[in-house]
Amino acid sequence: MAASCSTNLISFPPSLRKSTSPSYSLSWQASLPSTVSFAVGRRVSSRTTKSLVVVVTAMMEAKPTVLVAEKLGEAGLELLKGFANVDCSYNMSPEELCTKISLCDALIVRSGTKVTREVFESAGRRLKVVGRAGVGIDNVDLSAATEHGCLVVNAPTANTIAAAEHGVALLTAMARNIAQADASVKAGKWERSKYVGVSLVGKTLAVMGFGKVGSEVARRAKGLGMHVIAHDPYAPADRARAIGVNLVTFEEAISTADFISLHMPLTPATSKILNDESFSRMKKGVRIVNVARGGVIDEEALIRALDSGIVAQAALDVFTEEPPPKDSKLVQHENVTVTPHLGASTTEAQEGVAIEIAEAVVGALKGELAATAVNAPMVPAEVLSALAPFVVLAEKLGRLAVQLVAGGSGVRSVKVTYASSRGPDDLDTRLLRAMVTKGLIEPISSVFVNLVNADFTAKQRGLRITEERVVLDGSPENPLEFIQVQIANVESKFASAISESGEIKVEGRVKDGKPHLTKVGSFGVDVSLEGSLILLRHVDQPGIIGKVGSILGEENVNVSFMSVGRTAPRKQAVMTIGVDEEPSREALTRIGNLPAIEEFVFLEL
Numbered sequence: 001m002a003a004s005c006s007t008n009l010i011s012f013p014p015s016l017r018k019s020t021s022p023s024y025s026l027s028w029q030a031s032l033p034s035t036v037s038f039a040v041g042r043r044v045s046s047r048t049t050k051s052l053v054v055v056v057t058a059m060m061e062a063k064p065t066v067l068v069a070e071k072l073g074e075a076g077l078e079l080l081k082g083f084a085n086v087d088c089s090y091n092m093s094p095e096e097l098c099t100k101i102s103l104c105d106a107l108i109v110r111s112g113t114k115v116t117r118e119v120f121e122s123a124g125r126r127l128k129v130v131g132r133a134g135v136g137i138d139n140v141d142l143s144a145a146t147e148h149g150c151l152v153v154n155a156p157t158a159n160t161i162a163a164a165e166h167g168v169a170l171l172t173a174m175a176r177n178i179a180q181a182d183a184s185v186k187a188g189k190w191e192r193s194k195y196v197g198v199s200l201v202g203k204t205l206a207v208m209g210f211g212k213v214g215s216e217v218a219r220r221a222k223g224l225g226m227h228v229i230a231h232d233p234y235a236p237a238d239r240a241r242a243i244g245v246n247l248v249t250f251e252e253a254i255s256t257a258d259f260i261s262l263h264m265p266l267t268p269a270t271s272k273i274l275n276d277e278s279f280s281r282m283k284k285g286v287r288i289v290n291v292a293r294g295g296v297i298d299e300e301a302l303i304r305a306l307d308s309g310i311v312a313q314a315a316l317d318v319f320t321e322e323p324p325p326k327d328s329k330l331v332q333h334e335n336v337t338v339t340p341h342l343g344a345s346t347t348e349a350q351e352g353v354a355i356e357i358a359e360a361v362v363g364a365l366k367g368e369l370a371a372t373a374v375n376a377p378m379v380p381a382e383v384l385s386a387l388a389p390f391v392v393l394a395e396k397l398g399r400l401a402v403q404l405v406a407g408g409s410g411v412r413s414v415k416v417t418y419a420s421s422r423g424p425d426d427l428d429t430r431l432l433r434a435m436v437t438k439g440l441i442e443p444i445s446s447v448f449v450n451l452v453n454a455d456f457t458a459k460q461r462g463l464r465i466t467e468e469r470v471v472l473d474g475s476p477e478n479p480l481e482f483i484q485v486q487i488a489n490v491e492s493k494f495a496s497a498i499s500e501s502g503e504i505k506v507e508g509r510v511k512d513g514k515p516h517l518t519k520v521g522s523f524g525v526d527v528s529l530e531g532s533l534i535l536l537r538h539v540d541q542p543g544i545i546g547k548v549g550s551i552l553g554e555e556n557v558n559v560s561f562m563s564v565g566r567t568a569p570r571k572q573a574v575m576t577i578g579v580d581e582e583p584s585r586e587a588l589t590r591i592g593n594l595p596a597i598e599e600f601v602f603l604e605l
């Protein structure tokens with residue numbers, strides 16, 4: 001039970017945190033039942049062991065609940081059922097979703113469910129992850145998810161080929177009037193001259209958005225003998241060149257293309273990117289395919305462009321409003337071919353998406369960092385395992401530093417220094433910063449902080465966290481030599497924690513895989529960061545350590561570690577004592593009354 005250093009970044013709800021011993025730092029562990037592992041790597045008293053067992057047993061029994069709001073492939077459902085209770089409730093109204101969500105740990109949707117701010121507000125703290133079974137996350141309010149500390153993951157790769165194939169299907173069907181001719185024959189007509197098409201070979205196709213789908217469309221269009229150009233401000237030109245595609249400006253793309261195929265995400269920058277103005281700069285008779293998102297086209301402007309003949313034809317899989325109104329002029333237009341958002345809808349893609357999202361959601365519920373996280377930094381597994389002990393250290397230093405601040409002085413400015421023998425570019429500190437932030441905020445508020453919402457929460461509280469990386473000589477095997485946390489412009493309840501430069505300063509290292517406090521203010525110390533801590537400043541003299549130890553012994557407080565850092569013999573010294581139990585007020589008063597003791601503070605880690 002003890003000792004496993006979880007990489008979980010999801011917090012226990014406060015109610016659970018309270019039910020455990022204060023000497024346990026459970027707040028960064030899994031909130032989830034069957035996978036609970038503890039970052040407490042030490043012996044425990046029988047009292048605390050008992051309280052932990054109670055918590056864990058209670059949690060082991062409850063499986064998490066995953067709400068699946070849209071149809072998901074069987075393989076994905078099976079995977080989910082192996083880990084969680086799965087509630088498949090399709091076609092819920094927004095109100096029904098808001099009601100159900102408070103009982104769920106995860107939600108899985110496709111593009112048909114709007115996961116709004118109200119959903120996150122209704123969820124309380126239970127909802128840990130939203131899984132989008134597909135690529136586009138424009139139906140999920142990401143800011144609200146982040147503010148609520150809810151991870152959003154998607155399934156970005158499994159439907160790429162399906163979407164690209166659908167794009168090519170629409171391109172060819174449009175060029176040869178397949179849908180219109182089919183309807184005509186079924187209506188008993190035989191209109192061969194009406195449905196003369198246009199050829200693709202030798203024509204210029206502009207792929208707008210050269211990402212996963214766009215590049216696959218380009219590859220296939222080249223196979224059809226088309227001349228393919230692409231516009232994508234963020235795509236590497238060499239990747240395009242490798243498949244014989246030139247990246248061009250937006251202007252060149254839209255003004256030279258015979259066919260335009262849209263493959264960018266819907267963002268504020270791409271919203272209505274095809275509008276009256278851009279249509280006016282296109283070749284007369286251009287044909288447009290959209291399997292990206294309806295909102296990238298100004299649909300009213302497209303109707304005008306179709307009516308004026310600038311756009312000869314359009315083939316659309318996606319619409320601003322889905323489903324579009326029944327009397328939509330665009331849908332009914334004779335030169336428009338439509339499908340009901342079918343890009344990802346192949347058997348193969350849906351099975352792939354279901355597995356991809358189920359794995360991501362289960363992983364997130366277990367507390368693993370998701371590779372497809374949309375609103376949290378992605379930390380590769382190997383980086384994570386190397387940083388794991390430093391993650392614990394970072395949080396503990398944050399917790400210590402903030403508890404040293406004298407009440408009333410607001411914490412506004414924190415500097416975190418990472419000393420490493422690796423170059424600054426080899427050290428990704430986002431995870432460590434999030435954990436320092438968690439340590440700084442949680443002891444003084446009811447907010448819970450995780451990797452998803454750490455930066456947001458800090459900003460919201462007006463807490464400015466700056467980072468500095470210092471390159472030291474040392475072993476490059478070791479990701480970090482030490483981490484230092486400094487809080488500026490505050491007074492401390494333990495004056496010795498203030499460094500020469502006037503900030504509260506604590507510094508720590510990882511020794512034998514365990515976090516150690518190695519500096520307080522200007523005093524060097526060495527104490528394992530476990531349990532709770534008493535910091536004492538005293539005048540170095542024979543017998544003082546024994547006196548403090550005796551008082552704690554008489555009070556039945558077990559000492560786990562002790563270290564003394566002094567400026568010089570018989571001068572001021574700082575004693576750090578790790579204790580398993582919280583000493584009573586009387587015990588602390590007795591210690592404080594020893595003549596050599598100048599100040600002391602008790603800190604919970």
Ligand SMILES: NC(=O)c1ccc[n+]([C@@H]2O[C@H](COP(=O)([O-])OP(=O)(O)OC[C@H]3O[C@@H](n4cnc5c(N)ncnc54)[C@H](O)[C@@H]3O)[C@@H](O)[C@H]2O)c1
Binds near residue numbers: 231269293318
């Ligand atoms: N119809 C469907 O069922 C279906 C299926 C899959 C994907 N999609 C949609 O297709 C689109 C592309 O998906 P993807 O998986 O290829 O995404 P992707 O992230 O791999 O590619 C998107 C590309 O668009 C580029 N881009 C961003 N802003 C741009 C701009 N202003 N101009 C030009 N390019 C820009 C990006 O640099 C990126 O290369 C998304 O909108 C996605 O939601 C639809």
Ligand SMILES: O=C(O)[C@H](O)COP(=O)(O)O
Binds near residue numbers: 134137341344
């Ligand atoms: O963004 C996507 O992945 C596609 O638009 C597919 O959406 P769907 O899962 O609702 O079919």
